[in-house]
Amino acid sequence: MYLRHTTVRKNGKPHTYWRLVRSVRKGAKVVQETVATLGELDAEGRAKARALAESLGVRRRGPSLFDPEPLPSRPVPVRLDRVRLERPRAFGAVWLGLQLWQAFRFDAFLAQRMQRGREDVPWPTMAAVLVLARLCEPSSELHIAEDWYRATALDDLLGVAPEKVNDDRLYRALDEVLPLKSELEKHLRGRIGELFGAKYELLLYDMTSTYFEGRAERDRLAARGHSSDQRPDCKQVTIALVVTREGLPLGYEVFAGNRVGVTTVEEIVTAMEEKHGRAERIWVMDRGMVCEDNLAFLREDGRRYLVGALRGDLRKFAKELADKRDWKDVREGLEVKLVASPDGNETFVLCRSQDRREKEKAMHGRFAARIDAGLASLRRRIDGAKKPLDRGTIERQIGRLFQRNSRAAGKYDVSVVERRGHPSGVGLVVKIREDWSDWADLSEGAYVLRTNVADWTPEELWRTYIQLTDAEAAFRIHKSDLSIRPVWHQTAERVQAHILVCFLAYVLWKTLEQWQSRAGLGNSPRTVLTELARIQSHDVVLPLADGRDLRLRCVVRPDRAQALLLQRLGLDLPTRLRPRELARM
Numbered sequence: 001m002y003l004r005h006t007t008v009r010k011n012g013k014p015h016t017y018w019r020l021v022r023s024v025r026k027g028a029k030v031v032q033e034t035v036a037t038l039g040e041l042d043a044e045g046r047a048k049a050r051a052l053a054e055s056l057g058v059r060r061r062g063p064s065l066f067d068p069e070p071l072p073s074r075p076v077p078v079r080l081d082r083v084r085l086e087r088p089r090a091f092g093a094v095w096l097g098l099q100l101w102q103a104f105r106f107d108a109f110l111a112q113r114m115q116r117g118r119e120d121v122p123w124p125t126m127a128a129v130l131v132l133a134r135l136c137e138p139s140s141e142l143h144i145a146e147d148w149y150r151a152t153a154l155d156d157l158l159g160v161a162p163e164k165v166n167d168d169r170l171y172r173a174l175d176e177v178l179p180l181k182s183e184l185e186k187h188l189r190g191r192i193g194e195l196f197g198a199k200y201e202l203l204l205y206d207m208t209s210t211y212f213e214g215r216a217e218r219d220r221l222a223a224r225g226h227s228s229d230q231r232p233d234c235k236q237v238t239i240a241l242v243v244t245r246e247g248l249p250l251g252y253e254v255f256a257g258n259r260v261g262v263t264t265v266e267e268i269v270t271a272m273e274e275k276h277g278r279a280e281r282i283w284v285m286d287r288g289m290v291c292e293d294n295l296a297f298l299r300e301d302g303r304r305y306l307v308g309a310l311r312g313d314l315r316k317f318a319k320e321l322a323d324k325r326d327w328k329d330v331r332e333g334l335e336v337k338l339v340a341s342p343d344g345n346e347t348f349v350l351c352r353s354q355d356r357r358e359k360e361k362a363m364h365g366r367f368a369a370r371i372d373a374g375l376a377s378l379r380r381r382i383d384g385a386k387k388p389l390d391r392g393t394i395e396r397q398i399g400r401l402f403q404r405n406s407r408a409a410g411k412y413d414v415s416v417v418e419r420r421g422h423p424s425g426v427g428l429v430v431k432i433r434e435d436w437s438d439w440a441d442l443s444e445g446a447y448v449l450r451t452n453v454a455d456w457t458p459e460e461l462w463r464t465y466i467q468l469t470d471a472e473a474a475f476r477i478h479k480s481d482l483s484i485r486p487v488w489h490q491t492a493e494r495v496q497a498h499i500l501v502c503f504l505a506y507v508l509w510k511t512l513e514q515w516q517s518r519a520g521l522g523n524s525p526r527t528v529l530t531e532l533a534r535i536q537s538h539d540v541v542l543p544l545a546d547g548r549d550l551r552l553r554c555v556v557r558p559d560r561a562q563a564l565l566l567q568r569l570g571l572d573l574p575t576r577l578r579p580r581e582l583a584r585m
Contacts, residue, residue, distance in 0.1 A: 077545035087539040089153040091555055092532030092562070092573070097132040098157055099571070100508040104191045106131075106184075113180050121164050126173035127501075129154065129165060134505035136529060138483035141170040153537045156553065156577045174497035181500055185251045186275055188507060192248050196514060202245040202464065204284045205268060206471035207261045210478075210485040210499075211236040219492040225258035228475075229485060237487075239475075239499065240268050247470030248510050251275060252503055254496060265294045269303070282306060282453060286468055290450075299345075299452060306465055309348065309448035317350055321442050327352070328458050336458040341450075349449040349461050357445025364440055367408035374401040375414065375430055385424035391416050394426060410436045477509060478502055481526055519568045531565060537577055553577040 007014050025031075101107060110124035132154070133144045149155070150162035209227055211234035216222035222235040229236075236257035242250045251272060255264055269283065283298060287308035298305045314321075320339050327335040333354035338347055378397060382389060394416050402409035411433055419427035449465050456464075478484040484502040489495045512525040521528065535558055542550040554576050558566060566573055 076550075078550075079543040079545060082543040084541050085538045086541055087537075087553075089156075089537045090151055090533055091153040091537040092535030092558075093136045093529045094132055094152045094154050095157060095573075096512075096529070096532050096571070097135050097508060098128070098154075100135075100511050101128055101131065103195065103511065104188070104507065106187075106504070109184070109187050110177070110180070113183060114176060121160050121169060123173055123176040125158055125160055126165075126169055127177045128158065129160075130170060130173060130177075130501050131504045131508065134482055134501050135508050136533065138481070138505075140488060141174075142167045145170060153577065156537070171494070174494055174501070178493060178497040178500060181496075182275060184500075184504070189250060189276055192244070192250070195511070196246065196248065199245065201279070201281045202284065202467075203250065203272065203281055204243050204245070204247075204468050204471045205240065205265075205289065206286060206468060206475070207238055207240045207255075207264065207288070208475040208479075209236045209238045209257060210487060212490075213486040213488050214490055216487075216490055216495075218490050219495050221254065221256045221492060221495075223257035225256075226260075229479070234486070237495065237499075238264075240264055241471055241474055242268065242272055243471050243474055245464075245467060246514070247467075247474065248514070249474065249503065249507055252499070254499055261288045262291050262294065265289050266297050269298070280304075282464075284465060284468055287311070295450075304451075304453050306449060306451040306453060306461060308465070309450045311447075313348075313450075314443055314446060314448050315439075317348065317448065318439070318442065320350055321352075321446055330459045330462050334462075336462050338458055346450055346452050347454065347461075349451065349458060349465075350446065351449065351462060352446045354445060356447075360444040361440075364408050364411075364444070367405040368411055370405045371401060371408055371412060374405075375412075375428070379428050382424050382426060382428055383422075385422075387423055388425040391426050394428075411440075474506065474510075478506060481509065482506060515569060519570070521565065521568055528565065528569075531562060535562060535573070 107124055107128060110127055111122070114123045116122060129144065129149065130141075133139065133148055136152075137148055139148060145165050145167045149165045154160070155162055209225065209229065211227060211229050211231045212219075212222055213234070216235045219237075221237045223237075224232065224235055225238070226232075227234070227236060238255045238257060238259050238261075239252055240255065240261075241252045244250055253264070253268055253271060265285070278301070280302075282304045283306070285305070285307045287310055290307050290310060295305065295307070297303075317339060320337060327337050329335050335352050337350040339350060340347055375398075378394065378401075382394070398414055398416070402412075413431040413433055415429045417427045417429055419425060449461065451461060453461065482502050482505050484499065487495055487498060489498050509525050512528060513523050516525065516528055517523050535556055537553060537555045540552040540554050542552070544550065555574055557575075558573060
């Protein structure tokens with residue numbers, strides 16, 4: 001096996017390309033067959049390699065592929081039986097993540113804001129490591145330092161040796177990047193507009209919680225409250241997220257774990273206006289954020305909104321629900337009706353979904369069946385009693401039964417009465433409320449929206465409100481794919497920095513989602529990252545016949561599926577890497 005080179009002139013400049021070839025006998029002739037194309041070896045790389053060898057004062061074990069001119073014109077013999085691969089590294093996913101990071105110019109932005117001091121590794125580089133790890137393989141800072149980083153090709157891509165990526169440096173990087181949160185959000189807004197042409201006339205706002213492992217005694221925001229994760233036993237913080245119409249993240253705030261969503265609206269709206277101005281925009285929120293004080297605040301200075309009305313407000317529209325006129329089909333199985341408020345300042349949007357109706361009807365039936373079974377069991381126990389039963393105990397049992405099945409509790413009117421001549425001394429009287437059943441038949445599948453937007457069609461209003469699912473999806477991705485929970489940090493600043501890193505990773509996630517969606521590749525970034533994670537870089541070691549070694553750091557050629565994926569994304573995967581120790585010279 002031999003190394004051969006070919007010199008080609010492009011734009012008046014010579015370019016030398018190397019190939020690994022082998023001799024193959026074909027009949028009476030011996031021909032050279034290309035085994036691998038190794039790429040171009042530029043003069044700059046050769047100079048850096050030579051300078052490195054001289055500065056270290058060591059004798060190179062074999063000739064470098066960056067040797068000075070003139071390049072040998074004769075074949076270089078290679079021991080085919082000793083060719084080997086060394087130093088496998090995960091390449092594809094981290095390389096793609098770095099492309100996304102650089103596309104948002106986070107590297108340049110942080111380099112301008114983080115003044116270089118005495119640190120051995122620049123803080124912007126460490127911030128990139130934290131975010132890329134959260135995107136590609138969410139884990140703790142300790143796992144990044146001890147296992148993940150050294151198994152990836154980031155040391156070549158970023159020029160930072162694995163031994164310099166330790167947990168202490170990663171923790172300090174969290175501390176360094178946190179003060180830039182507001183500036184990062186402003187920078188993000190500009191880049192989203194440039195990359196995607198996003199408009200900010202519509203903002204979607206929602207909240208969730210994320211819980212702690214440990215006592216979190218040093219974080220004043222850590223508190224017990226309503227848990228979106230069904231972990232009421234743990235302290236938590238609540239996170240408010242604002243996204244654009246396209247689901248692209250614009251900003252977030254962190255509140256105490258016992259903070260109720262309805263109390264955060266004024267604070268969030270004010271914060272977003274301070275960062276991004278008070279341009280004409282429409283705020284979209286679910287009914288958990290709604291109260292009359294919040295709506296009055298939003299109406300100040302002409303703010304517009306589209307929100308979910310409280311469930312109890314639906315009863316105010318019983319007459320309109322029963323009236324079959326003026327309903328408009330938005331899509332199959334869904335119809336809406338507009339109802340003006342008495343003062344004319346708002347419009348209520350009555351929505352009725354067939355799928356939702358069937359779901360609620362089944363839910364009511366399930367809860368009613370449980371209540372029927374519970375009451376029947378209680379009646380049998382009363383009828384079979386041989387001694388007096390305590391009336392208060394029975395009433396509490398009925399209360400717990402209704403509490404567990406509250407969505408159907410209104411169907412029943414149950415009373416415990418005195419029962420003379422029976423050992424138990426009590427009896428059970430159950431009546432079915434026909435008015436509840438009539439209202440359930442009328443209201444199942446129906447809900448109400450309210451808005452002060454006067455120039456939109458019913459279809460536009462409904463479709464816009466449904467886009468709140470993008471904010472809900474953002475929380476699911478944060479929790480499942482980016483592992484924002486549980487929070488292991490115990491100090492307030494580290495918790496805030498952890499959430500910021502997750503937020504930046506979500507920015508890259510949504511960018512990749514938009515990218516692949518426009519390329520016709522669906523909307524599952526994890527699938528793309530997992531597929532590209534299988535692409536590795538290796539050192540190809542070529543033993544020469546005279547006992548010396550040549551070492552090439554190459555990227556494995558993608559298989560057909562990976563090549564098609566890269567092609568659809570418009571990406572050109574590099575074929576060779578310059579080793580980190582050479583690239584840093």
